[in-house]
Amino acid sequence: MSADTANPFAGGIATGVGSWPGADPREAAATVVGELTDLPHLVELPGRGAGSDMIGRASALLVDMPFDITTRGYRLAARPGSLSRRARDLVRTDLDALEEAWENGGLAGSGRALKVQSPGPLTLAAQVELASGHRVLTDPGALRDLSESLTEGLTRHAAEVAARLGANVVVQLDEPSLTQVLEGSLKGTSLLDSVRAVPEPEALAVLEAVIDGLGSPVLVHSCASRPALGFLRGSSAAAIGFDMATIGTADLDDIGELLEAGKQLALGLIPTSAPAASIDWREIVEPAVRLFDRLGFPRRALAERILVAPACGLAGATLSWARRSLTLATEAAHALADEPEALTFA
Secondary structure, eight states: OOTTSSOTTOSSEEBOOSBOSSSOHHHHHHHHHHHOSSBOBOOBOGGGOTTSSHHHHHTTTSSSOOEEEOSSSEEEOSSOOHHHHHHHHHHHHHHHHHHHHHHHTTOTTSOOEEEEEEEOHHHHHHHEEOTTSSBGGGOHHHHHHHHHHHHHHHHHHHHHHHHHHTOEEEEEEEOTTHHHHHHTOOBOSSTTOBOOOOOHHHHHHHHHHHHHHHOSOEEEEEOOSSOOHHHHHTSOOSEEEEEGGGOOGGGHHHHHHHHHTTOEEEEEEEOSSOOSSOOOHHHHHHHHHHHHHHHTOOTHHHHHHEEEEESSOOTTSOHHHHHHHHHHHHHHHHHHHHOGGGOOOO
């Protein structure tokens, strides 16, 4: 099944998480569009420095909420400065490169699915500081303003990408800090200053406001070592993505409930760095097949409910492994889509 259908997160397809090694947007865009034929994405290249990483890049998307950079990270600023201009220039360069690759692939005006990524509102508020040095997360009014700005900016961004490419644009919200937000394990400005845990109903309201405001299918992804799967089940996200290597027995019920709730799962099955020994698609799909067997779901559901992806972003990978990881993801997705019932393992 192809992701240019009514469901852009259809099972049996491969996609990427977001980041890519190096600093060449044209090479990155050409590779991703060429390899991920069902659901390519607008690539992030954090190796280019400040303003190009996941959080800094958000400065190019937010409306009327520019960032500065400090020795500790990013901070809201009163007016746009060099960092915000740099972030916007980088996103524009990336989009130009993607448009070129899209046209070279004969996809202009095709309506094919394409994914853009942004930090989710909770992670963004956890990682960006107020002028006082406290995290945005600690100020309910600032958190609301940031979420509204993100929703408006992402809506504009997705619309621009759709107009330029003639694509069906969907959004991935990255929430790697979500577990820390819910547990209250984020550090404050000093050892005596703690950041309170955000109650799940409050956190869900923040996330839902953005998802609902976007008005299109959303994938929420977390690279956390313990993804908050039970929490995400209560969201209206169409798909939930996580690193399969972080999953233990205690998470099985939550995954089963995600599936029963109708969520698609973007399983991070491909390691983000090259393993010591060569691996093939069969080793990649085995954890997914065993997961469904253990949960008691029919293997045919793998073709309908599972997207295959790297475990997280590929910025730290070698270029050769990044390319190989997309090939493996595509081969694994095809195996799950074709004959999952026939797969056997030693």
